[in-house]
Amino acid sequence: MAFIVNRKKLTLAEKLYLPAIFSGLAITWKHMKRALFGKGIITMQYPEEKWDKHLPEWYRGAPTLVKDETGRERCVACQLCEFICPPRAITIEPMEIPDGSHWRKVEKKPRAFDIDMARCIYCGLCEEVCPEQAIFLRKDYSITGLSRDQMVNHKDKLYEMGGVMNGLVIKWNEKK
Amino acid sequence: MDDFSNFISHFFSPAAWTFLKTLGERLMSPIGFLIWTTFLKSTILLGIILGLVSYTVYAERRVSALIQDRLGPNRVGWQGLLQPIADAAKLLLKENFTPKNANYFYFRLAPKLVMIPPILVLGVLPFGSSLFGVQMTIASINVGAIYVLAISSISVYGIVLAGWASNSKYPFLGGIRSTSQMISYELSLALSIVPIFMVVGSLNLNTIVQYQVEQGWMIAPFWPQGMNWHALLHPAAAWQAIAAGMSLRHLLLWIPLIISFFIFFVSMFAETNRLPFDLPEAEQELIGGYHTEYSSMGFALFFLGEYTAMISGAGVITTLFLGGWSLPFIPDGSHGWVWGLINIGAFFAKIIALLFVFIWVRWTLPRFRYDQLMKLGWYFFFELAIVNIFLTALILTYVK
Amino acid sequence: MQLTLFWFFSLLMIGFGAGVVVLRNPVACALSLVASFLALAALFVTLDAYFIAIIQVLVTAGAVMVLFLFIIMLLNLKAEERRRVKLSAMLGGGLIVGCFLELLSSTLSTSPLFSQPLPPLTEPVHSDVAMIGLTLFHSFNLPFQVIGVLLLVATIGVVLLSRQTLK
Ligand code: SF4
Numbered sequence: 001m002a003f004i005v006n007r008k009k010l011t012l013a014e015k016l017y018l019p020a021i022f023s024g025l026a027i028t029w030k031h032m033k034r035a036l037f038g039k040g041i042i043t044m045q046y047p048e049e050k051w052d053k054h055l056p057e058w059y060r061g062a063p064t065l066v067k068d069e070t071g072r073e074r075c076v077a078c079q080l081c082e083f084i085c086p087p088r089a090i091t092i093e094p095m096e097i098p099d100g101s102h103w104r105k106v107e108k109k110p111r112a113f114d115i116d117m118a119r120c121i122y123c124g125l126c127e128e129v130c131p132e133q134a135i136f137l138r139k140d141y142s143i144t145g146l147s148r149d150q151m152v153n154h155k156d157k158l159y160e161m162g163g164v165m166n167g168l169v170i171k172w173n174e175k176k
Numbered sequence: 177m178d179d180f181s182n183f184i185s186h187f188f189s190p191a192a193w194t195f196l197k198t199l200g201e202r203l204m205s206p207i208g209f210l211i212w213t214t215f216l217k218s219t220i221l222l223g224i225i226l227g228l229v230s231y232t233v234y235a236e237r238r239v240s241a242l243i244q245d246r247l248g249p250n251r252v253g254w255q256g257l258l259q260p261i262a263d264a265a266k267l268l269l270k271e272n273f274t275p276k277n278a279n280y281f282y283f284r285l286a287p288k289l290v291m292i293p294p295i296l297v298l299g300v301l302p303f304g305s306s307l308f309g310v311q312m313t314i315a316s317i318n319v320g321a322i323y324v325l326a327i328s329s330i331s332v333y334g335i336v337l338a339g340w341a342s343n344s345k346y347p348f349l350g351g352i353r354s355t356s357q358m359i360s361y362e363l364s365l366a367l368s369i370v371p372i373f374m375v376v377g378s379l380n381l382n383t384i385v386q387y388q389v390e391q392g393w394m395i396a397p398f399w400p401q402g403m404n405w406h407a408l409l410h411p412a413a414a415w416q417a418i419a420a421g422m423s424l425r426h427l428l429l430w431i432p433l434i435i436s437f438f439i440f441f442v443s444m445f446a447e448t449n450r451l452p453f454d455l456p457e458a459e460q461e462l463i464g465g466y467h468t469e470y471s472s473m474g475f476a477l478f479f480l481g482e483y484t485a486m487i488s489g490a491g492v493i494t495t496l497f498l499g500g501w502s503l504p505f506i507p508d509g510s511h512g513w514v515w516g517l518i519n520i521g522a523f524f525a526k527i528i529a530l531l532f533v534f535i536w537v538r539w540t541l542p543r544f545r546y547d548q549l550m551k552l553g554w555y556f557f558f559e560l561a562i563v564n565i566f567l568t569a570l571i572l573t574y575v576k
Numbered sequence: 577m578q579l580t581l582f583w584f585f586s587l588l589m590i591g592f593g594a595g596v597v598v599l600r601n602p603v604a605c606a607l608s609l610v611a612s613f614l615a616l617a618a619l620f621v622t623l624d625a626y627f628i629a630i631i632q633v634l635v636t637a638g639a640v641m642v643l644f645l646f647i648i649m650l651l652n653l654k655a656e657e658r659r660r661v662k663l664s665a666m667l668g669g670g671l672i673v674g675c676f677l678e679l680l681s682s683t684l685s686t687s688p689l690f691s692q693p694l695p696p697l698t699e700p701v702h703s704d705v706a707m708i709g710l711t712l713f714h715s716f717n718l719p720f721q722v723i724g725v726l727l728l729v730a731t732i733g734v735v736l737l738s739r740q741t742l743k
């Protein structure tokens with residue numbers, strides 16, 4: 001069914017464009033005058049001013065590895081994150097936890113854990129897929145480096161960035 | 177003076193001294209004088225204009241930022257004032273890329289053709305009254321005004337050629353649009369200033385400015401010659417001068433002149449491809465239009481050409497409508513070189529004010545649709561300009 | 577000075593004129609025609625005929641040739657194929673051109689009009705713009721108006737014709 005839109009009949013002033021043009025110019029002039037005296041400017045001078053304090057809880061920054069209250073590396077080197085990572089930014093080299101270790105029953109931990117930040121797209125899938133709550137996207141966003149090597153975060157760096165996280169599910173306690 | 181030259185001559189060998197002397201005589205002979213003053217004027221004017229161009233780009237970015245509540249470039253140098261230099265260095269160091277299927281010769285020729293016409297226009301603009309008795313126009317020819325129109329009409333070649341030689345669809349569309357747009361607006365541009373020729377009775381830009389010095393600016397004909405230094409000190413004389421400017425003929429002629437100013441101003445936007453008429457390079461639809469395929473200095477020349485065209489356009493508007501170098505109460509350069517310098521300053525101040533308006537309008541108005549642009553040109557401005565000519569003729573004939 | 581400029585610009589003009597014929601790319605042809613017009617305008621300037629020079633640039637180079645170029649680009653004309661030169665056609669063409677030149681030179685050399693030196697031009701009373709205006713509107717007013725009407729009729733005809741094809 002044809003639907004006819006009834007256009008409003010324009011008044012002479014509207015047809016001439018001119019009043020609209022001048023009112024537009026008045027608006028931009030007002031903005032410019034205000035901005036000239038430094039009022040109403042929304043630009044942040046980035047390296048000096050930062051938005052860090054306002055980052056939301058769920059902000060997806062660089063992926064990091066965390067330890068829990070007991071100081072245990074939570075990652076069990078299951079490599080699920082390595083497989084799910086869309087740009088294949090994660091490379092894990094697992095190792096067996098040696099006999100006699102307190103956490104022997106966990107069996108595996110990563111020997112090396114590299115995340116190539118030149119590839120990572122901050123999608124958060126690694127965090128989502130991890131069965132051990134071991135990898136989290138934190139709030140670091142300014143990741144720079146002068147070469148490709150410098151852009152790779154190794155295991156120590158990842159733990160340093162992730163730090164300790166409290167209140168996670170404790171699976172590997174003594175009782176079990 | 178003779179003592180002085182005798183004294184100086186001791187420092188040179190006789191042969192060198194005679195050479196210097198003949199050189200001096202040559203330089204002071206009428207033709208020699210003409211040549212070196214013209215050369216000097218061209219160099220200085222070109223220097224000023226190119227400096228102005230780079231800072232217009234900077235101003236465009238700063239003003240647009242302020243209008244949109246942003247800051248704009250403010251890092252390179254104090255308040256970002258060295259930004260143009262950084263930009264130039266960046267553009268120079270980039271790769272000058274030519275697409276594989278482009279026509280190399282014409283592809284490289286096009287940016288140069290865009291840059292030349294606006295600079296040629298500067299040649300006839302009276303950018304000052306006179307300095308040490310030298311007229312501050314590079315070439316005062318008796319057809320200056322239509323020379324300006326002719327040059328701006330050939331400025332379209334660079335754009336068309338760029339669009340064609342790139343051998344790519346967006347530049348091609350940009351080139352086509354620009355051709356039709358320029359042809360349409362050239363007409364109203366030319367017709368709109370006919371009333372000025374009728375009123376002044378000359379095509380020489382110097383004469384037109386002189387007329388405005390004597391009769392008041394075209395858009396504000398209120399201060400005839402009486403408005404001088406003397407009038408500032410004696411208000412009675414000023415009133416007399418204003419009253420003299422208030423004749424019926426003067427006031428009636430004001431109407432067509434305002435109309436032609438309006439048409440010329442708007443057509444200038446279309447001629448220089450500025451928003452709201454920037455269809456040849458509409459970023460959203462044509463990815464930059466005719467200069468899509470250019471990089472490095474090729475792109476820079478298009479960019480600078482556009483801004484130079486803006487400046488010479490502003491210069492033409494100033495000369496034709498805003499009294500050129502003249503300011504009320506300020507005598508011309510024949511009263512001393514200070515006044516000559518002030519006149520030059522006034523001319524450039526007016527240009528800068530106009531450039532600001534250009535930028536201001538650009539960041540306020542949205543782009544026209546293509547058919548609206550053509551309709552506006554052909555159905556409205558063209559007719560208005562013709563009616564305006566007849567109106568002027570009527571007033572000139574019947575109101576004495 | 578005048579003579580050097582004359583030779584310079586006329587050679588330029590002839591060179592670009594030859595380019596119009598010789599070049600194969602239609603856009604290149606159109607552009608060399610423009611360049612040749614510009615050189616012609618420069619020739620007018622050396623004769624102090626500024627107005628005609630500027631009008632030459634404004635009308636032919638600025639308006640007519642832009643339209644030409646516009647149409648060449650729209651039709652997307654391809655570069656001409658290289659043709660085989662036929663000897664007989666070359667000879668025939670050469671003969672005709674030779675005859676024409678011969679005729680021209682004999683007329684110019686024998687006509688009494690060209691043998692005597694013309695009187696020097698008098699200093700014009702008005703600027704050349706005013707002179708052209710006076711000539712057009714004083715001495716040739718009627719023809720001028722008639723041509724105007726003719727152009728108007730042609731314009732109306734074009735509008736009518738293009739309207740009909742639209743329907
Ligand atoms: S955030 Fe996405 S891209 Fe980055 S490491 Fe995790 S899974 Fe890979």
Ligand code: SF4
Pocket residue numbers: 074075076077078079080081082092129130131132133134135
């Ligand atoms: S971070 Fe999680 S998903 Fe990745 S290997 Fe370790 S335990 Fe498995």
